[in-house]
Amino acid sequence: MNVLRQMQSFFWEKRSFLYLSILCLAIATALGLVTPNLLRTLIDDAIQAQHFEKVPALALTVIVVVALKALMQFLSGFFGGRMGNYLAYRLRNGCYEKLQVLSFRYYDKARTGDLMSRLTGDLEAIRQFIAFGIPQILNTILMVVFGAVVMLYISWQLTLITMISIPFLVIVALKFENRIHPAFQEMRLALSALTTSVQENITGVRTVKSFAREPYEVDKFSIRNERYKSNQIFASGLWSRYFPLMELLACICVVVLLGAGGTMVVRGPLTLGGLVAFFSLIWYIIGPMWNIGYLINNYTQSEASGERVMELLNQPIDVQDKEGAIELRTEDVKGHVTFENVTFAYGNKLPAVKDINLDARPGSVIGFLGGTGSGKSTIIQLLMHAYNVDSGRIKLDGIDINDIKVQSLRSQIASVFQETFLFSSSIRNNIAYGMKDVSMDEIIRAAKLAKAHDFIMEMADGYDTIVGERGMGLSGGQKQRIAIARALLKNPKILILDDATSAVDMETEHEIQSGFQEVMKGRTTFIIAHRISSLRHADEILVLDEGKVVQRGKHDELIRMPGPYQDVYHIQYADHIARMNGDAGEQVNS
Template sequence: MEVLRQLRRYYQERMSYLVLSILCLAAATAVGLITPNLLRILIDDAIVPGDFERVPMLAITVLIVVIFKGLLQFAHGFFGGRLGNFLAYKLRNACYEKLQFLSFRYYDKAKTGDLMSRLTGDLEAIRNFIGFGFAQLLNVFFMVLFGCIAMFSINWQLTLVTLISMPFLAAVALRFESKVHPAFQEMRLALSSLTTAVQENITGVRTVKSFAREDFEVDKFSDRNERYKVNQIFASSLWSKFFPVMELLASVSVAILLGVGGSLVIHGKMSIGELVAFFSLIWYIIGPMWGLGFHINNYTQSKASGERVLEVLNQPIDVVDKEDALELDSYKVKGHVTFEHVTFAYGNKMPAVVDINFDAKPGSVIGFLGGTGSGKSTIIQLMMRAYDVNSGTIKLDGIDIRDYAVQSLRSQIATVFQETFLFSSSIRNNIAYGINNVTMEEVIRVAKLAKAHDFIMEMPDGYDTVVGERGMGLSGGQKQRIAIARALLKNPRILVLDDATSAVDMETEHEIQAGFQEVMKGRTTFIIAHRISSLRHADEIMVLDQGRVVQRGKHSELIQVPGAYQDVYRIQYADYLAKVNAGERE
């Protein structure tokens, strides 16, 4: 019940619905006890004495009881349904909000399919149990209690004899719960793995087809599907053992009742009506015990699902604001960024950046060059507080960035990533993402700066053209130019271009770079690039290798010094240098 206790804060506001649902179900159970007594009266006071005039009145009374019980059960369903839907609404919002603010460190390991499984299947299992299952499970206690009281009121000796198998029924049910809970936990994990496989395959379908790996993906899915099937079969095997045992024990109780009760009737110690009423009441106890496995099944499913949902909700956020975090004023931010002896490592891995130092003055352009894994993107992520540094300090306008509110800090930074993501919406909405009250003129202005306006106007609906999921239907260069326009519209004090022109041709890159010259004025700009042509106008270029700065300076200085920068320059400009050398020889 610890899981339900932790989830309580999400349905606390509608706790009255839970109470009313339980009370209505308990009342329906109590009203149901009237029917066996009416049956006893019908046999002993009407049929046996031959007083048939009482039969119509008894039949009408039974009808009234049934209608009243139905109304109580309807009220139970109404309040339970309201409670379950309210809980699902609150949990969905809470999970989605938590996912928005979880740190990058969490998403480094998280799987999309697994998260989708938690927010759909797991959440639905919790909704069903809290809304209906919990009251039904509690009703087992009510039915056993009320049934025993009614049976004791008729014949306490027969009650004790009949209920001799009840402890065994309860023991089997509890043992079943201890076995089936781990099975459902494993089943949820297997389903999550299956969902992840489907999500990854659909997302990467172009890669799968381009490498002709359809058969491999089918086999991979089959393996995960096999795991899910095995878990399902194991859970079914538990059920197949549980029901026969429960039915056997229940049949023993009925056999004892008929044998001992029949003997009492024969010897005149019990009336036929009382025996018939007793037979009806025994199912008031056996029925719940028999169905206890079903309710335990629902409980174990919701318990396993609740643990998975709470795992997300209770996930710690690594990057958090201080209590007195500062809010940045857009009109006062200068964009002066300073790194002082910054070192950072992802988890227990080797440091990604080591002792990084630089001073990016307002309006300056800083370039980063280096191979994959050299630490270029890590420096930018640390500046955005995607992660907090292990040692050292990052300052914005002379103040440690950890003293600023995270959202306020990031609102001053616009980033164009190498891997462009576009939403399934219109081009206009993608460019204006995150900016309120944007005019069409502003959208067109930044699109022209990003050299995107012309190809947008060639599309069927222009800026209202809806792009497919993740920007499908656009080329890599077109997506990147839309992303550049989106960053420019934000009008940031700090602009980050993470290999932003890698997907465009050299001519388009030159045009975009020319547009950037105007945009960069008054902004501190960080450029990560593999092409030296993107960096040559930077105020300072830092060459990184294995997280360390191995060279730094202007383009004109670095090409004169033997080292990594000169090597890259010679490779990229080999044809140009060959022509120059040929001209000199002539």
């Protein structure tokens, strides 16, 4: 029950629903005890005594009792359902809000399918248990207690005799719980892996088909499906051994009851009506013991699910606002960014960036060039406070970004990443993502600056065209230009272009770069690029290698300086340089 105690804050506000559900179920249980006593009265006082005039009244009483019991059971289910739905609603919102504030470090290792499994299957298991499982457990206790009291009232001797097998039922049930709980934990993990496999396959279906790896994916899925099936079979095996034993013990109890009770009726200490009533009441004891397996099943499933949900909710937030963090006012932000001896490593790996120093004046353009893994994107992510630096400081207008509220800092930054993400919505909504009170004219202006307006207007529904999941249906260049328009519409003080024109052709890149010249005015811009053509107008270019700055300067300075930048320039402009050398040779010969 420790997991449920941890969830208490999510349902305690509506605990009255739980109390009402339990109260109604307790009343229904108590009313259920009336029927056996009515049977005893019917047999002893009406039939055997031949007072048949009592039968109609007794029959009417039974109908009223049964109707009231049904009403109480309905109300119990109604209030329990309200309670379960409220808890699931709060938990679902809590998990989603947690996912929004968790740091990049968590998502570096998280699996989408696993998270989806927690927010769907696990939450549903918890809802079912809170709504119906807890009342049923308490009802089981009430049935046993109430039933035992009435049975003792009818015949304490027969009660003691028939209770012989009850301790064995309890022992078997507890042993079953100890074995089934780990099985359900493993089953949840197997289902999570299975869900992840399906999600990854659907998301990456184009890659799968382009590499003709369908058989490999089928085999991978089959292995995970086999694991899930094996866990299901193992759990079923536990059930198959548990139920026959429970049924055997229950039947022994009934046989003892009929033998001992029949003898007592013949000898006189017990009436026939008392035996019939006792036989009905024994199921108030055996029934809950028999069904305790189902209750344990529901409890263990909800506990395993609750552990997975609480694991998510209890995840530490690596990057969060410190006490007293300030809120930036847009009109006061200038965009002066400085890095002072910044070093950072992902986990226990080697530093991704080491001793980075940078002074980006307001309105300046800073370029980054380097190979894969050189630390370019890491610098940008540190600027966005996606991670906490290991040493050194990053400042915005002289203020350490650790002293600025994370949301306030990021509201001043707009990014265009190499891997473009679009939502399953209209192009208009994708460009205006998260922006309130944005006019259509502003959206069109941003699209024109990103050179996206023309191809958007060629579509059947224009800006109301719905793009598929992750922008399916658009080319890489089209998606990238929509992402650029989205960034420009934000009107940020700091603009980050992480290889933002990698998916467009040279001509379109030139057009977009021309548009950027206007947009970059008054903004501090950071450009990560593999094409030198995107960096040649930067105020300063940093060349990175293995997390260190190995060269820095303007384009004209770096191409004359032996080093990585000059090497990249010669590779990218080899044809142009050869052509220039050829023209120069012809002029000399002439």
